Amino acid sequence: MTTTTLPGASLIADLRPEARNAPESGIVEVVNHGRLKQGLIPLWVGEGDLPTPDFIARAANKSLADGETFYTWQRGIPELREALARYHTALYGQPFSSDRFFVTGSGMQSVQIAVRLIAGPGDELVIPTPAWPNFAAAIGIAGAKAVCVPMDLEHGRFKLDLDKLAAAITPRTRALVINSPANPTGWTATKAEMGALLALARKHGIWIIADEIYARFVYDGSPRAASFHDVMEPEDRVLFVQTFSKNWAMTGWRVGWIEAPPALGQVIENLIQYSTSGSPVFVQRAAIAALEEGEPFVAQQIARAAEGRKIISEGLLATNRVSLAAPDGAFYQFFSVDGRSDSRALAIELVDKANVGLAPGTAFGPGGETGLRLCFARKASDLVEVVARLQKALAT
Amino acid sequence: MTTTTLPGASLIADLRPEARNAPESGIVEVVNHGRLKQGLIPLWVGEGDLPTPDFIARAANKSLADGETFYTWQRGIPELREALARYHTALYGQPFSSDRFFVTGSGMQSVQIAVRLIAGPGDELVIPTPAWPNFAAAIGIAGAKAVCVPMDLEHGRFKLDLDKLAAAITPRTRALVINSPANPTGWTATKAEMGALLALARKHGIWIIADEIYARFVYDGSPRAASFHDVMEPEDRVLFVQTFSKNWAMTGWRVGWIEAPPALGQVIENLIQYSTSGSPVFVQRAAIAALEEGEPFVAQQIARAAEGRKIISEGLLATNRVSLAAPDGAFYQFFSVDGRSDSRALAIELVDKANVGLAPGTAFGPGGETGLRLCFARKASDLVEVVARLQKALAT
Numbered sequence: 001m002t003t004t005t006l007p008g009a010s011l012i013a014d015l016r017p018e019a020r021n022a023p024e025s026g027i028v029e030v031v032n033h034g035r036l037k038q039g040l041i042p043l044w045v046g047e048g049d050l051p052t053p054d055f056i057a058r059a060a061n062k063s064l065a066d067g068e069t070f071y072t073w074q075r076g077i078p079e080l081r082e083a084l085a086r087y088h089t090a091l092y093g094q095p096f097s098s099d100r101f102f103v104t105g106s107g108m109q110s111v112q113i114a115v116r117l118i119a120g121p122g123d124e125l126v127i128p129t130p131a132w133p134n135f136a137a138a139i140g141i142a143g144a145k146a147v148c149v150p151m152d153l154e155h156g157r158f159k160l161d162l163d164k165l166a167a168a169i170t171p172r173t174r175a176l177v178i179n180s181p182a183n184p185t186g187w188t189a190t191k192a193e194m195g196a197l198l199a200l201a202r203k204h205g206i207w208i209i210a211d212e213i214y215a216r217f218v219y220d221g222s223p224r225a226a227s228f229h230d231v232m233e234p235e236d237r238v239l240f241v242q243t244f245s246k247n248w249a250m251t252g253w254r255v256g257w258i259e260a261p262p263a264l265g266q267v268i269e270n271l272i273q274y275s276t277s278g279s280p281v282f283v284q285r286a287a288i289a290a291l292e293e294g295e296p297f298v299a300q301q302i303a304r305a306a307e308g309r310k311i312i313s314e315g316l317l318a319t320n321r322v323s324l325a326a327p328d329g330a331f332y333q334f335f336s337v338d339g340r341s342d343s344r345a346l347a348i349e350l351v352d353k354a355n356v357g358l359a360p361g362t363a364f365g366p367g368g369e370t371g372l373r374l375c376f377a378r379k380a381s382d383l384v385e386v387v388a389r390l391q392k393a394l395a396t
Numbered sequence: 397m398t399t400t401t402l403p404g405a406s407l408i409a410d411l412r413p414e415a416r417n418a419p420e421s422g423i424v425e426v427v428n429h430g431r432l433k434q435g436l437i438p439l440w441v442g443e444g445d446l447p448t449p450d451f452i453a454r455a456a457n458k459s460l461a462d463g464e465t466f467y468t469w470q471r472g473i474p475e476l477r478e479a480l481a482r483y484h485t486a487l488y489g490q491p492f493s494s495d496r497f498f499v500t501g502s503g504m505q506s507v508q509i510a511v512r513l514i515a516g517p518g519d520e521l522v523i524p525t526p527a528w529p530n531f532a533a534a535i536g537i538a539g540a541k542a543v544c545v546p547m548d549l550e551h552g553r554f555k556l557d558l559d560k561l562a563a564a565i566t567p568r569t570r571a572l573v574i575n576s577p578a579n580p581t582g583w584t585a586t587k588a589e590m591g592a593l594l595a596l597a598r599k600h601g602i603w604i605i606a607d608e609i610y611a612r613f614v615y616d617g618s619p620r621a622a623s624f625h626d627v628m629e630p631e632d633r634v635l636f637v638q639t640f641s642k643n644w645a646m647t648g649w650r651v652g653w654i655e656a657p658p659a660l661g662q663v664i665e666n667l668i669q670y671s672t673s674g675s676p677v678f679v680q681r682a683a684i685a686a687l688e689e690g691e692p693f694v695a696q697q698i699a700r701a702a703e704g705r706k707i708i709s710e711g712l713l714a715t716n717r718v719s720l721a722a723p724d725g726a727f728y729q730f731f732s733v734d735g736r737s738d739s740r741a742l743a744i745e746l747v748d749k750a751n752v753g754l755a756p757g758t759a760f761g762p763g764g765e766t767g768l769r770l771c772f773a774r775k776a777s778d779l780v781e782v783v784a785r786l787q788k789a790l791a792t
Contacts, residue, residue: 009659018512022670069649071647120414262404263407275505
């Protein structure tokens with residue numbers, strides 16, 4: 001009997017385990033399976049179908065024409081940091097200074113830097129799940145451990161049990177990772193829950209990594225979801241990880257920000273310096289245009305998502321084959337199909353059979369295994385077609 | 397007696413030491429000191445004075461107009477990876493396949509990912525110094541240790557002592573970090589030295605992180621510097637960290653690449669996914685234009701650098717106050733001023749007194765403390781003026 005070694009296997013064995021063991025994205029796996037399929041309606045990733053509006057792209061064009069193609073401030077250009085302060089002041093109804101804001105090369109980079117700031121080998125971060133898988137992966141690559149606390153699922157609706165969350169905190173815990181409105185579940189914390197989460201973190205002297213990137217996408221008529229900003233003091237140990245991707249249809253631009261106590265400024269600058277060394281000025285000019293001229297577009301996006309949510313939740317329920325509740329926030333419908341517990345196999349099957357791209361719940365950690373995530377930030381006619389295709393596929 | 401605590405000090409104390417201890421860039425410190433000074437000629441950072449050529453910016457504009465504003469391939473769009481393969485095939489005179497290339501959000505991100513692939517707590521990486529400080533910083537943030545091996549300095553010219561390098565290798569060593577042509581020293585390895593370095597790495601079963609980003613900037617009439625590509629096999633443990641910044645005047649675009657054995661592809665993709673989640677398509681289109689239409693511009697850049705090198709080395713020598721040798725490669729003059737050993741203080745003084753921005757040697761690690769780095773990738777008239785200003789300042 002001989003042992004065969006794959007070419008390259010010895011190279012891979014010679015990598016750091018944190019890198020080698022980083023999981024392949026369970027979403028990307030399905031995307032790669034169906035990326036080139038003709039006529040497929042892709043609802044698997046967290047982006048809508050609208051390209052970035054022209055007024056945003058024009059700001060980038062102008063900056064390029066002005067020759068803004070050189071290195072720049074590691075924390076972001078002052079004009080963008082000031083625009084972020086004004087945006088927050090308006091959205092949260094309280095004053096913000098620009099020295100709380102640090103421009104990054106994506107919400108993902110914000111997460112990476114936030115994790116690096118506070119966690120490494122021996123540390124634990126507590127995450128309610130199902131959750132966006134990139135949190136746990138970034139934590140693992142940093143050598144720390146993601147401790148998952150499955151949320152309770154009742155009639156398709158997820159709930160956070162604060163006692164379970166508290167029970168997961170150990171002396172090794174460095175932070176709670178709180179995503180509200182949540183991807184993929186749509187769970188949206190109330191102000192009271194935000195207060196309770198903050199109190200829990202304060203009591204244990206731990207940080208909160210707050211992902212409120214879907215704050216504008218709520219469906220109860222409010223202008224935004226409850227925020228840690230509604231309950232915290234400026235110097236609380238809260239690190240906000242943010243992105244321009246969702247509100248302004250800028251997924252492809254790779255630009256986001258961190259909001260943090262200004263005392264951390266130099267450390268954050270250093271972590272930016274030694275990871276990507278700043279963001280392009282022309283991208284930052286586009287981000288300023290988004291903040292300053294983007295409200296009508298954001299309103300349009302929210303209205304489309306509200307319509308999409310209705311089409312999808314009602315349409316799927318009408319199949320009588322699914323379990324779901326329409327989400328309180330974000331722009332995903334998380335649902336399970338009766339009698340189908342392997343969501344990865346189901347997502348692949350629906351690519352092949354229904355020509356619809358969905359993200360498998362297996363990608364989102366404990367508690368999500370049987371679900372599918374559908375992004376409904378898309379034009380109504382596509383979503384009506386998706387409902388028809390799923391109805392047919394699930395009926396057989 | 398009372399102890400006062402600075403506001404925010406407790407927050408900083410509550411960060412991970414790897415983050416908290418990441419050094420402020422010694423270059424950025426001087427830049428921030430002089431950034432707003434009127435009339436200052438900035439030669440402190442590694443970029444020239446030419447904005448990105450129009451044909452490159454136009455490719456980005458066209459991509460934006462085409463609506464290429466969505467998420468894309470984590471490894472880079474296939475067209476760019478293929479263009480990189482063609483570029484390498486032409487430059488190195490041997491075939492390259494596109495699956496060796498991975499697009500990143502800067503040369504710096506390439507370094508970060510290369511370090512993460514192979515090093516973490518307990519590991520050591522050996523670096524000849526003086527060296528670009530971001531290597532050691534990225535290694536430190538990863539929890540690993542940068543082991544510096546000062547190069548020998550003879551009459552202003554740096555030499556690498558392979559025996560000293562070999563003596564620095566321990567069972568903890570994971571890689572040699574080799575930058576040739578080197579920033580800041582201009583040291584450029586011969587093909588024989590490249591072969592010896594590779595043999596050393598092979599003998600110890602360790603990796604090489606190869607920074608050959610200045611390969612085109614050599615001054616002996618060759619089309620490029622010697623490369624590990626001249627001596628290696630495709631599956632050797634060599635990770636190339638690369639950037640579009642220098643050849644194509646794209647410092648502000650934040651786009652680079654890693655070249656590595658294809659077997660590492662999925663792991664590299666994962667590290668990209670969990671750090672920045674890919675690069676903008678419109679930036680990648682610009683990068684393709686750079687590779688495919690950029691040769692006349694690169695030739696112009698090299699010719700300007702050759703002229704700048706001559707002006708600076710001859711002009712500084714004429715002061716009779718400096719010690720230097722004109723560099724074999726890259727576009728920096730590294731020099732020391734007689735009787736002045738504190739380069740940080742001297743760099744600050746030259747900002748104030750000569751209105752010239754230089755990088756202090758203290759930023760580049762052991763062996764560089766007394767030097768100053770001057771970037772001569774700039775128009776001749778500015779460099780002539782710099783020589784005059786320095787002549788005056790150093791004479792007093």
